[in-house]
Amino acid sequence: MTTVTAAEALVTQLESYGVEYVFGTCGHTNIALLDALGPSPIHFVIARHEQAAAHAADGYARASGKPGVLLTHVGPGMMNAVTGVATAAMDSVPLVVISGDIPSYYYGRHPHQEVNLHADADQTAIYRPFCKRAWPVQRTFDLHRTVERAFWTATSGRPGAVLVNVPMDLFSRQVEPYAPGSHPIPDSVLPGLAEDTATRIAQALLDAERPLIYFGGGLRATEAKQALLALAEHLDIPLAHSLMGKGALPDRHPLLLGMPGFWGLDSTHAHTKDADLVLALATRFAETDASSWDPAYTWNFPPSKLIQIDIDPAEIGRNYPVEIGAVADVGHSVRAIEAAVRTLRPEPLTRPGLRETIAVSRAELFDLATENGASDNFPLRPQRILADLRACLPADAILVTDVGWNKNGVAQSYDLPPEGRFITPGGASTMGFGPAAAVGVQMAQPQRTVVALIGDGGMSAQLPAVPMAVEQGLPVIFAVMNNRAHGTISDLQRSNYGRGYGCDFTGPDGKPYSPDFAAYGRSCGADGYEVTSAEELAKVLATAVERRRPAVIDIPMVNEPVPTPGHWNINDIYHGNFPDEG
Helix, strand or coil: CCCEEHHHHHHHHHHHCCCCEEEECCCCCCHHHHHHHCCCCCEEEECCCHHHHHHHHHHHHHHHCCCEEEEECCCHHHHHCHHHHHHHHHCCCCEEEEEEECCHHHCCCCCCCCCCCCCCCCHHHHCCCCCCEEEECCCHHHHHHHHHHHHHHHHCCCCCEEEEEEEHHHHHCEECCCCCCCCCCCCCCCCCCCHHHHHHHHHHHHHCCCEEEEECCCCCCHHHHHHHHHHHHHHCCCEEECHHHCCCCCCCCCCEEECCCCCCCHHHHHHHHHCCEEEEECCCCCCHHHHHHCCCCCCCCCCCEEEEEECCHHHCCCCCCCCEEEECCHHHHHHHHHHHHHHHCCCCCCCCCHHHHHHHHHHHHHHHHHHHCCCCCCCECHHHHHHHHHHHCCCCCEEEECCCHHHHHHHHHCCCCCCCEEECCCCCCCCCHHHHHHHHHHHHCCCCCEEEEEEHHHHHHCCCHHHHHHHHCCCCEEEEEECCECHHHHHHHHHHHCCCCCCECECCCCCECCCCHHHHHHHHCCEEEECCCCCHHHHHHHHHHHHCCCEEEEEEECCCCCCCCCCCHHHHHHCCCCCCCC
């Protein structure tokens, strides 16, 4: 009987699942699998650092809708990837991690790079706090079934990250060739909303005087977005989105209030605090979106009543008490509620003055952003950078951000075109996400303009992203908002303690310091541009978009805090003020 290695059989299985790319780095525990990938149509994307590989796989998954696949090495390799894998996990992104491990017959003897000091080796335990499941494969016979379970688990229910840990000797053992179709991934049928529950929710919306719909990053499917708009428009209900929900609905929709929370808007909070009923869809009420859950600022449960729908039962009532909680697919739920509403009230409902009030507040927001973005001061104000991006990028451009102004300022005040997309690390707020994630996004969307909008801290944290883009021939534009500091934290420290010690980058002479990111880009084979005047940024952006090459743009920027109309309890903590624990 003809046999192949388990690695070769695994590659055939991955091909049968439609895997296009595997992201990762090499190591002695996974080169048998790399060798099997060589003749395969699956393309291996070498990343130079495992965190970069994880972020790239994450970005690919977010932009393609398919699970990302990450390959790591034992010990330091898989530990380097922890931050990237946890980022994907916390944002409900499907990610399958395959990690090589020490030989199965050397467990506990501390062979090279084994994670073993105070307990016998178990590197899967490192991933368990944030992965949906971590499998230690102990027999070659179990490998195919485990991989099928991994893809199923990563993509079903609330998507997330999983780990398949494989001792290196198992990859080289002889097995029968994999028969495509022998381990199919089951169709994932998500739970729907019961008809009587949909009717109860529909009646509650009709009975409410000041209802509001709040949606999060779990609202992804086009059909779900269309149904939500139809429901909101039929009942004339205002809409608010979480950080992760930015871009799910058009920024200029007449019922869209914007984002609440620490970086939210007073005009949004006027509605969230005053609502007598809130329908929350696929959102976890994260701390910054909820002003540290302080009822004085954003959400007010009770007296407001909460109806919460989420695919994850752990999120129902986690942060606020609910009147109705439903574990269900958000798309099916919104369609069911809309149908029930139209049955109970076929004619549309109008709330006099609501759309006009929202239009005024949104116009003020975008007009202020435009006004601030007109400044010719140099170094540039962050608002000017965002204004030039908005003017120069194609409408369907994808902004992949990091943390700081590029995340919070964009979510708050960037007028995202309906065709555009905003991708950001919400749950972990990971500095360094943007550069490498943008590479994965560009691989998934090769025809679109992809911009990694990042700070100099985030760019410094993930320099391997630039050679990765060059090697893959990807025209990612790395736009570095360079204020020579970890600017957001520097601002926070200055506002509370009066200085930015340990947050600002300085040279031996005490003066502000920065690497030459444009020169770094050129050294990697990308185009490199250093912006030297206010009017130059728009020209450089236009050139980078037209050339369709990897490009690094170094944009000098003043350190200016993002407006924070909401509340974050950390500011109280710095001054010794703590909430009542009683």
